[in-house]
Amino acid sequence: MSYTPELKVLIQNVEMTRSARVALKKNGGEFPMMSLPEREAMLRYHPDYKEEGRRALAVGPSKGYRVAHEFADILEAWSRVDPSKVDITNIDMATDVLIIGAGGAGTSAALLATENGAQVIIATKLRHGDANTMMAEGGIQAATKIKKDSPYYHYLDAMGGGHFKGDPDLIYELVTKAPDVIRWLEEMGMMFDKFPDGTMKSIHGGGTSRKRMLSAGDITGAEIMRTIRDEARNHENISVIEFSPVIELLLDESGNCAGALLYNLETEEYFIIRAKAVILATGGCGRLHVQGFMTTNHYGATADGLVLGYRAGVPLHLLHTVQYHPTGAVYPEQAEGLLITEKFRGAGANLVNIKGEQFVNEREPRDIESSCCIRECLERGLGVSTPTGRLGVWLDSPMIDMLSGEGTVQQNFPGKYILFKRYGIDISKEPMLIYPTLHYQNGGLRIDARCRTNIPGLYAAGEVTGGVHGENRLMGNSLLDILVFGRIAGREAAAYSHQVKTENNLSLNHVKAFHRELEKAGIPKERVSPMLLPDYTDPEVRKRQLTSTYLGTLR
Amino acid sequence: MSTTEIKTKLIPIYVMGKRYKVPETLTIMKAMEYAGYKFIRGCGCRGGICGACATVYRKTGDYKLLSGLACQTVVEPNMYLTQIPFYPANRAVYDFNEIEPVPEEIFKLYPEIFRCVACNACTKVCPMEVDMMDVIANLKRGNIARAAELSFSCIQCGLCTSRCMGELPQYHIAQLSRRIYGSLISPRAKHLQEAVKVIASGKYEECVRSLMAMDENELRKTYQSREMEPEMTGEKWVPENKKYL
Numbered sequence: 001m002s003y004t005p006e007l008k009v010l011i012q013n014v015e016m017t018r019s020a021r022v023a024l025k026k027n028g029g030e031f032p033m034m035s036l037p038e039r040e041a042m043l044r045y046h047p048d049y050k051e052e053g054r055r056a057l058a059v060g061p062s063k064g065y066r067v068a069h070e071f072a073d074i075l076e077a078w079s080r081v082d083p084s085k086v087d088i089t090n091i092d093m094a095t096d097v098l099i100i101g102a103g104g105a106g107t108s109a110a111l112l113a114t115e116n117g118a119q120v121i122i123a124t125k126l127r128h129g130d131a132n133t134m135m136a137e138g139g140i141q142a143a144t145k146i147k148k149d150s151p152y153y154h155y156l157d158a159m160g161g162g163h164f165k166g167d168p169d170l171i172y173e174l175v176t177k178a179p180d181v182i183r184w185l186e187e188m189g190m191m192f193d194k195f196p197d198g199t200m201k202s203i204h205g206g207g208t209s210r211k212r213m214l215s216a217g218d219i220t221g222a223e224i225m226r227t228i229r230d231e232a233r234n235h236e237n238i239s240v241i242e243f244s245p246v247i248e249l250l251l252d253e254s255g256n257c258a259g260a261l262l263y264n265l266e267t268e269e270y271f272i273i274r275a276k277a278v279i280l281a282t283g284g285c286g287r288l289h290v291q292g293f294m295t296t297n298h299y300g301a302t303a304d305g306l307v308l309g310y311r312a313g314v315p316l317h318l319l320h321t322v323q324y325h326p327t328g329a330v331y332p333e334q335a336e337g338l339l340i341t342e343k344f345r346g347a348g349a350n351l352v353n354i355k356g357e358q359f360v361n362e363r364e365p366r367d368i369e370s371s372c373c374i375r376e377c378l379e380r381g382l383g384v385s386t387p388t389g390r391l392g393v394w395l396d397s398p399m400i401d402m403l404s405g406e407g408t409v410q411q412n413f414p415g416k417y418i419l420f421k422r423y424g425i426d427i428s429k430e431p432m433l434i435y436p437t438l439h440y441q442n443g444g445l446r447i448d449a450r451c452r453t454n455i456p457g458l459y460a461a462g463e464v465t466g467g468v469h470g471e472n473r474l475m476g477n478s479l480l481d482i483l484v485f486g487r488i489a490g491r492e493a494a495a496y497s498h499q500v501k502t503e504n505n506l507s508l509n510h511v512k513a514f515h516r517e518l519e520k521a522g523i524p525k526e527r528v529s530p531m532l533l534p535d536y537t538d539p540e541v542r543k544r545q546l547t548s549t550y551l552g553t554l555r
Numbered sequence: 556m557s558t559t560e561i562k563t564k565l566i567p568i569y570v571m572g573k574r575y576k577v578p579e580t581l582t583i584m585k586a587m588e589y590a591g592y593k594f595i596r597g598c599g600c601r602g603g604i605c606g607a608c609a610t611v612y613r614k615t616g617d618y619k620l621l622s623g624l625a626c627q628t629v630v631e632p633n634m635y636l637t638q639i640p641f642y643p644a645n646r647a648v649y650d651f652n653e654i655e656p657v658p659e660e661i662f663k664l665y666p667e668i669f670r671c672v673a674c675n676a677c678t679k680v681c682p683m684e685v686d687m688m689d690v691i692a693n694l695k696r697g698n699i700a701r702a703a704e705l706s707f708s709c710i711q712c713g714l715c716t717s718r719c720m721g722e723l724p725q726y727h728i729a730q731l732s733r734r735i736y737g738s739l740i741s742p743r744a745k746h747l748q749e750a751v752k753v754i755a756s757g758k759y760e761e762c763v764r765s766l767m768a769m770d771e772n773e774l775r776k777t778y779q780s781r782e783m784e785p786e787m788t789g790e791k792w793v794p795e796n797k798k799y800l
Contacts, residue, residue, distance in 0.1 A: 025786070025787065026787070028785060028787065030786075035779070036775060036778075036779060126598075126599060126607070127599065127605075127607060129605065130599040130600065130605055130607060134599070134600055134604055134605045135600045135602050135604055135605070142750075143750065144744065144746055144747045144750045145746050145750070145790075146746070146749065146750050146753055146800060147746075147793055147800065148784065148792060148793050148794055148800070149800070150759055150762075150799055150800050151754065151759045151763050152759055152762045152763055152766065152799035153781065153799065155763055155766050155767075156766060156774075156777060156778050156781055157781075159766070159774065159778070160774075160775075160778035164771050164774055164775065164778075168766075168767040169767075172763060172764075172767060175763070176754055176759065176763065179747060179750040179751045179754060180751050180754070182744075182747055183747055183748070183751050186737070186738065186743060186744065186747065187738055188651065188734065188737075188738060189651070189733065189734025189735060189736070189737035189738035189739070190734075190737050191703065191707065191733055191736065191737040191741070192737070192744070194741060194742070194744065195790075196742075197742060197745075198741070198742030198743050198744050198745060199744060199745070199746060199790065200744045200746070200747065204784070204786060209781045209782065209783050209784065210784045211784055217707065217708075219604060219707075219708070222604050222605075222710070226711060226730060227733075227734060227737075230730050230731075230734065231651065233646060233648070234648050234649055234650065234651065236648075243595060243596070265595050266595060296602065298599055298600040298601065298602070298605065299594070299598045299599055299600070299601055300599075333580050334580065334581065334582045334585070334627075334629055338602055339602065348786065348787075363786070403787070414708060415603075415604070415708070418683075418684065419603060419627070422627070533593070533594075533595070535593070536585070536588040536589075537588060537591055537593060538588070538589045538590075538591065541589075541590070541591040545591070
């Protein structure tokens with residue numbers, strides 16, 4: 001699967017301009033950055049700005065708000081169960097804090113909830129740690145080098161990167177709690193990239209004014225996830241129920257969140273969990289394939305938490321934007337959609353077109369980089385076509401060795417180096433072919449700085465929420481987000497759970513009321529959510545699967 | 556995203572012994588989905604890092620047992636494969652605050668480490684090219700740091716444990732050694748401790764709050780004019796404006 005002869009010829013164009021581009025950088029030069037008006041003009045190439053890609057929601061607390069059809073399809077949808085048929089008087093399990101989702105936000109919430117005296121159940125659809133957290137590569141931002149950086153600059157970068165639409169209170173928490181999160185990880189034994197004296201290595205990301213991106217090789221998220229998961233496994237007050245998604249929240253008669261309806265994917269049984277407080281930490285939405293884009297997200301990223309929260313009455317915030325990571329692999333085919341970390345650009349690799357020309361500074365915010373790639377391919381016709389007809393542009397990784405010394409690519413990007421080597425491509429010598437890929441849900445459920453939703457007892461943290469990143473997240477702020485707000489949610493939910501004294505009867509009345517709205521809006525009954533898992537069955541096979549009645553993706 | 560768009564040659568593969576014809580360019584995971592399997596287990600990140608899709612396979616006429624990740628390995632004609640969606644392994648429970656950076660801690664929690672007979676089956680089966688036998692050998696010699704570094708790429712898929720005749724949970728042992736190294740052996744970041752302390756003192760409260768109070772126009776101006784750290788500088792760079800540091 002190495003490059004085809006046709007692509008190898010095109011790579012020569014990249015090689016021809018490479019030494020000049022490297023020389024420019026070595027002399028401290030830069031491809032010009034865009035001004036804010038230039039950036040704003042560029043955004044018309046961004047998928048978020050295509051009005052035909054979205055519609056106004058017909059039901060629910062954010063009725064009238066325009067979101068992508070793929071979101072609307074799961075939000076305007078029926079429950080997987082008939083709420084009148086569920087016996088909610090029969091409690092199967094009880095706990096102080098129920099956490100839905102076992103990625104970085106859920107796991108850090110569990111650790112803090114336990115530390116604050118709560119009994120915790122984590123319910124998760126796949127395994128503990130099967131989450132986008134695991135896949136985050138490049139790094140985590142934190143202003144830890146205060147001789148040149150401070151939360152002030154981190155705030156400014158995050159706010160500006162998000163088009164000044166972020167929630168000031170949330171960004172305040174994000175940037176001022178960041179170093180303490182790093183300290184927490186270091187104490188737990190996370191292996192950060194360090195100089196021999198212990199100083200953490202730090203680099204730029206798109207839209208950062210200071211080099212504050214900390215990392216653990218090119219598997220930063222995986223290293224975070226496996227470290228905090230390992231710690232969670234040491235606590236007997238945290239129990240994890242795997243392969244069991246929550247399919248509805250349960251409220252009590254006074255409207256407080258008081259539990260959830262759990263579904264065992266393997267036995268297809270439903271269980272009632274009573275909880276004094278509930279945290280939604282279900283992550284993102286890549287597997288909805290918004291506007292048909294390929295995705296970097298893990299198998300379970302189907303935005304289930306949005307559905308659960310929305311049905312219970314939590315409004316949406318900034319969900320009209322999703323993030324397309326500028327650099328997803330388009331070649332070879334089996335790596336399609338795979339994330340190529342921004343750290344490659346942080347380390348100096350240019351984006352260049354079919355002629356070998358650089359067309360954007362590699363450190364613009366992600367939405368700008370993506371827009372430029374899309375324009376290069378779709379409007380200017382300067383994209384490179386793959387054998388299966390996909391378009392892409394080059395990410396010139398060999399520049400990194402020329403800038404920082406032979407062997408840098410192999411040493412700093414061991415994961416990608418090995419992977420591409422298997423495909424017969426040496427990324428320290430040959431560029432990678434990339435195109436924007438659906439990466440991150442910028443918006444989500446509305447929360448306050450204490451991770452509270454508008455429903456007492458219901459908290460949310462991480463990618464399922466909106467407001468931390470405005471309309472566009474910067475690299476390294478998502479790993480930070482899940483840990484800062486996961487910890488806040490865990491602490492707050494534990495404190496709340498200690499105050500809950502009486503236990504009112506549980507109720508699914510909110511689902512019944514939502515169903516009445518759906519009925520009125522004429523939403524077809526076949527539309528059922530949460531999706532739980534995406535479906536990649538071949539349509540020909542599907543035609544022959546006659547005995548199954550499919551609700552979404554499972555029977 | 557539909558796999559039917561692919562107009563490539565179909566080849567036979569055997570999923571748990573049963574024959575299916577699938578496009579030759581697909582990974583094992585996509586090929587099984589193409590054939591009609593719907594994963595609940597054995598599928599996670601689909602990007603080669605979560606360790607959910609460990610797969611073992613053989614090719615016709617070859618005695619060798621091969622392995623890989625279903626989301627990363629491309630199908631080959633006549634491969635006989637199965638996924639290992641779960642493999643039981645012993646994990647010791649410990650209080651990390653009580654752990655000392657000495658190898659005896661690991662020996663105490665995982666005495667089975669000395670059942671290793673250095674057969675190298677773990678290294679051979681590893682899809683991430685981790686030299687797991689060497690990780691264990693280093694630990695037995697007391698070199699936690701080296702074990703941590705060598706096992707850094709481990710994705711905890713459990714294939715090593717499934718093949719181990721000494722019944723070691725290598726990936727859990729390696730995880731413990733990495734945590735000990737990261738927390739207690741590798742030097743701590745002094746600048747980090749300093750930053751945490753200074754933030755707690757409330758030093759930045761006023762300047763961050765001033766940003767929170769700004770209207771959008773002023774904020775835009777401040778954003779546009781912020782001083783950028785040049786890319787090719789080392790650790791020494793300091794900004795001209797130190798007012799907000």
